[in-house]
Amino acid sequence: MPIVSTPVREGRRHAGDLDIDADAVVIGSGASGAVVAAILAEAGERVVILEEGPHVPVAEIQKMRPSQHLRRAWRDGGMTVAVGVGGSPTINVTMGRAVGGSSIVTGGVCFRTPEHVLHEWSHRLELADYTSERLAPYFDEVERAISVEEVPESMRSLSTRRFAEGAQKIGLTIEPLRRNTRGCNGCGRCNFGCPHGAKLSVDMTYLPRAVAAGATIFSDCLVDQIVVESGRAVGVKGRILERDGGFLSRQGQISVRARRVVVAAGAYHTPLLLERSGVGRRSGQVGRNMTLHPAFRMFARFEERIDGWKGALQSAYTRTLEAEGITMMGLFVPPGVLAATMPGFGEEHSRGAKLIPHLAVFGGLIHDEGGGTVRRGPGREPIVTYRMAAADKAKIPRIIRTMAEAFFAAGAREVFPPILGQKGVTADELSAMDLEGVPAMRLECSSQHPLGSARMGVDPKSSVVDPDGKAWDVGGLYVVDGSVVPTSLGVNPQLTIMTIATRMARRMVS
Numbered sequence: 001m002p003i004v005s006t007p008v009r010e011g012r013r014h015a016g017d018l019d020i021d022a023d024a025v026v027i028g029s030g031a032s033g034a035v036v037a038a039i040l041a042e043a044g045e046r047v048v049i050l051e052e053g054p055h056v057p058v059a060e061i062q063k064m065r066p067s068q069h070l071r072r073a074w075r076d077g078g079m080t081v082a083v084g085v086g087g088s089p090t091i092n093v094t095m096g097r098a099v100g101g102s103s104i105v106t107g108g109v110c111f112r113t114p115e116h117v118l119h120e121w122s123h124r125l126e127l128a129d130y131t132s133e134r135l136a137p138y139f140d141e142v143e144r145a146i147s148v149e150e151v152p153e154s155m156r157s158l159s160t161r162r163f164a165e166g167a168q169k170i171g172l173t174i175e176p177l178r179r180n181t182r183g184c185n186g187c188g189r190c191n192f193g194c195p196h197g198a199k200l201s202v203d204m205t206y207l208p209r210a211v212a213a214g215a216t217i218f219s220d221c222l223v224d225q226i227v228v229e230s231g232r233a234v235g236v237k238g239r240i241l242e243r244d245g246g247f248l249s250r251q252g253q254i255s256v257r258a259r260r261v262v263v264a265a266g267a268y269h270t271p272l273l274l275e276r277s278g279v280g281r282r283s284g285q286v287g288r289n290m291t292l293h294p295a296f297r298m299f300a301r302f303e304e305r306i307d308g309w310k311g312a313l314q315s316a317y318t319r320t321l322e323a324e325g326i327t328m329m330g331l332f333v334p335p336g337v338l339a340a341t342m343p344g345f346g347e348e349h350s351r352g353a354k355l356i357p358h359l360a361v362f363g364g365l366i367h368d369e370g371g372g373t374v375r376r377g378p379g380r381e382p383i384v385t386y387r388m389a390a391a392d393k394a395k396i397p398r399i400i401r402t403m404a405e406a407f408f409a410a411g412a413r414e415v416f417p418p419i420l421g422q423k424g425v426t427a428d429e430l431s432a433m434d435l436e437g438v439p440a441m442r443l444e445c446s447s448q449h450p451l452g453s454a455r456m457g458v459d460p461k462s463s464v465v466d467p468d469g470k471a472w473d474v475g476g477l478y479v480v481d482g483s484v485v486p487t488s489l490g491v492n493p494q495l496t497i498m499t500i501a502t503r504m505a506r507r508m509v510s
Helices: 029-041 066-073 115-123 130-145 157-170 206-212 272-278 335-340 346-353 396-409 429-433 496-507
Strands: 016-027 047-050 082-084 091-093 148-150 179-180 216-219 221-229 232-244 247-263 294-301 316-318 328-329 359-366 372-374 383-386 414-416 445-447 477-479
Touching: 016 029, 016 232, 016 372, 029 206, 029 247, 029 496, 047 206, 047 247, 066 335, 115 130, 115 216, 130 148, 130 496, 157 316, 157 328, 157 359, 157 396, 206 216, 221 247, 221 272, 247 272, 328 396, 335 396, 359 396, 396 429
Parallel strands: 016 047, 016 247, 047 216, 082 383, 091 445, 247 477
Antiparallel strands: 082 091, 148 179, 221 232, 232 247, 294 359, 294 414, 294 445, 316 328, 328 359, 372 383
16 A cells, blocks of 8 residues: 655754744644644644654654664653552553654554443543444544454464464453554554554554644654643743754754644653643642553463464454453564563573464453552653552452463463563463462553543543543643543553544534
């Protein structure tokens, strides 16, 4: 398929300061910011998009090794964490930092918001417009724009097929996933730069639309503050960043005057910007209530070659345990990345890495209650802590045992539980393990779904923005990213975030 190239003005190549006037300034070019920018620009507004990260063109992404993609497009090279407190695991939280945001580092999985979640929003939280019926036109619009399609069974890797065989034997129903792809051939590289341009991240969909309608994208621009005058947001100020030997340094200043300021910096960084700008003090909710979908992987070794990288990186899932707050999903990552996660050191680690052709992988995530807190740190990055609810902790052994049982039912010889330093164990050895007694600091936990740190609601005393994304205490200021999502979803949030952003943008121009 033809690759769409998005024109971007790279801040690191600009000498001096930038002083710009616009109708709207959008902070962040990811899934939500790109959507809002395109809709506002197509409605005739002069839109400026400011992205902290670099511009990594699609043609360049296609040629990258996974390690190069990690360095260029991921925040902190994929090493960002939420520090576990109160007996909770520390969680590796991965996010994008480039034009296109996290949409260029996701697997492309697209779930509509589950009905039971929308029921909670519309009834308990009184978000009356957030029902499946009222959101349906916005879901439809986004799905058309990014080409959401079902992954065919023929594209399932042997890794996923083996788990599916075992899952059915123990009573789990396997269903196909839906992703934003076109022309996918199942090369298993979705998170690390699709070599074929088949994953339709927003740098290939919404951002070209925004530019075609007159919007301007600036990369390498870090917004430090929202400018507020007489109770109204009137623009932003920040820094132009340059890359010098791998370090970012101050190059110039950027100032944008606009009648509308749209924050789409993500659940980790939106709270910092709001706090620095004095926004949200009325509710005291900025930086609180973060949910993460804590996730745990399971490796399983088979005697036969699995070659799990041959097939779609994510193609199937099970929601059989949805009532327990658990979703399980197929995944695989490039062998070089997978090798780094094998237990042991030196020769022991080398022997483990050699098992990769025989490994199958599946993962499970928790529909968590939300115990994350975002605070300002000594530098530019936040300090994020996470206190897992007792009910969520109790789900971890359930996830580990269920995934292991499915693999053993499919013929696996041993499994590698997500416990740091844990060697492979047989079915009998797993049964004898006291998983409930494993210290949280030994659990290997990850997340790609930070949400809720500037949540929307109907009461300014308990939320940061209203149902349309408007800040309660500052006029002309909107928050549209995953930070507004008021509860955990229990599924990948990309489509939900883009749908909410679409609804909010349509309200802005109506």
